[in-house]
Amino acid sequence: MTAAYTLGSLLYEGKAKRVFQTDRPELVAVEFKDDATAFNALKKAQLAGKGELNCQISARLFELLEREGVPTHYLGLQGRSWQVVKPVSIVPVEVVIRNVAAGSLCKQMPIAAGTPLEPPLLDLYYKDDAYGDPLLTDARLARLGLLNADQRAELERLAFRVNAVLRAFFAAIGLQLVDFKIELGFTAAGELVVADEISPDTCRLWDLQVADASDRILDKDRFRQDLGGVVEAYGEVLKRVQGACPEPRIYG
Ligand code: TMP
Ligand code: ASP
Numbered sequence: 193m194t195a196a197y198t199l200g201s202l203l204y205e206g207k208a209k210r211v212f213q214t215d216r217p218e219l220v221a222v223e224f225k226d227d228a229t230a231f232n233a234l235k236k237a238q239l240a241g242k243g244e245l246n247c248q249i250s251a252r253l254f255e256l257l258e259r260e261g262v263p264t265h266y267l268g269l270q271g272r273s274w275q276v277v278k279p280v281s282i283v284p285v286e287v288v289i290r291n292v293a294a295g296s297l298c299k300q301m302p303i304a305a306g307t308p309l310e311p312p313l314l315d316l317y318y319k320d321d322a323y324g325d326p327l328l329t330d331a332r333l334a335r336l337g338l339l340n341a342d343q344r345a346e347l348e349r350l351a352f353r354v355n356a357v358l359r360a361f362f363a364a365i366g367l368q369l370v371d372f373k374i375e376l377g378f379t380a381a382g383e384l385v386v387a388d389e390i391s392p393d394t395c396r397l398w399d400l401q402v403a404d405a406s407d408r409i410l411d412k413d414r415f416r417q418d419l420g421g422v423v424e425a426y427g428e429v430l431k432r433v434q435g436a437c438p439e440p441r442i443y444g
Contacts, residue, residue, distance in 0.1 A: 196444025197221070197276070207233060208246070208393055217279070218380075224250075224273045224389070230416045232324055237415065244273040245426040246391035251275060251440040252433050253358065253390040260357045262350060265377060265387040268443025276443035280377025280387050283338055284319040285328065287347060289355045290371040294396055295413075297371075300327075306405075312355055314348060319375065346384050347376055354386060362397065365432040367410065370396035392426045399428075 199221055200213035210223045224243035229236050247269070254266035265277040290297060293307040297315075316328040318336070333339070339347060354374060362369045372395035375388035388394070392411040402408035406417075410425040 196270075208243075209389065214276075219267065219276055220279045221270065222275045222277055224275075228393075228412070228415050228422070230412065232321055235416070239415070239423050241423050242393075242426060245423065245430050246389060246393055247273045247275060248440075249426070249430050249433050250389040250391045252437040253361075254386070255440055256361060256437060257354060257357055257386060257390075260353070262353050262357065263383060263385040265379070265385050268441045270443050277387070278379050278385070280379050280385060282319075282375055282377040282387060283347065283384075285333070285338060285347070286317040286319045286325060286373050286375060287351045288315040288317065288371060288373045289313070289351055290315065291355070291359060292368065292370040292396075292398075294370050312352070314351060343384060350376065350384065350386060354390075358390070358395075361436070363400070365436050366400045367429070367432065368398040368400050370398055372396070392429050397429060 197214040197216045197219050200215060202210060203213050203220065204211040207229045208225055208227060210225065212221045212223070214221055224247040226238050226240055226243045227236065228239045228242060251266065251269050254264045257264050258266070265280050267276045267278060270276050290309050290313040293303045293309060294305055297303055297313070298305045316333060317325045318328050318332070319325060333344070351374060358372065359369045372390065374386055374390065374394070376384055377387040378384055395411055396413060397410045398408040399410055406419055409419060410429050414420065414422045414425050
């Protein structure tokens with residue numbers, strides 16, 4: 193089989209991925225790295241196999257969202273730790289939805305960890321490591337001028353749809369979707385789509401069959417809290433996701 197595209201220069205390197213141009217302007221290639229970071233990269237490690245696991249989990253979740261009518265940047269897999277995606281202009285806003293209180297919410301608010309949040313809570317953060325990804329207010333978001341009112345409404349609508357789809361999917365494979373972060377971007381055609389990745393790096397996932405508050409964690413909190421078994425936990429997530437999803441398509 194001839195390659196569908198030729199890899200071009202590095203466009204962007206983030207903490208967990210590299211994004212490459214290709215010889216086709218409508219395609220970019222994303223490589224998932226084994227690097228793990230937390231606390232704005234104050235804590236760093238190499239976790240062999242993490243990139244591949246996140247790539248494989250994310251591909252299946254993007255295809256699930258697509259089947260449910262949620263537009264994403266994803267086009268297909270290319271090898272174990274690469275994806276082909278549409279180029280998008282990322283909105284520098286991290287969109288977090290919380291179904292259960294955990295993490296920063298419990299550090300900043302008098303809400304006990306594990307408290308169910310119904311309706312789910314949506315928090316927007318300004319995506320800029322130099323500022324430490326601060327929580328946005330409506331007024332600050334408007335002042336930054338990143339989104340007009342319709343785009344903001346669409347971003348929130350998509351985020352809640354993602355939550356509804358993923359929450360039900362994970363529950364069916366014995367995982368509680370505690371919270372997650374997504375990033376969205378505009379395609380060349382001006383469509384707002386889910387981009388970046390959806391993986392145990394960007395979701396909190398608790399094993400519904402396990403009662404112990406540490407043992408049940410199957411996400412990046414294992415790394416943040418030095419619980420060990422990070423790659424093994426991500427492997428368990430992939431195993432369950434694989435069991436419930438068709439094989440993802442290979443691009444080209
Ligand atoms: P938080 O409790 O630290 O605010 O995190 C909320 C969710 O967002 C959690 O699922 C982890 C995810 N997240 C990221 O994907 N990237 C980040 O930089 C941060 C801070 C959180
Ligand atoms: N991804 C962020 C960082 O590197 C934070 C986190 O996920 O905890 O530093």
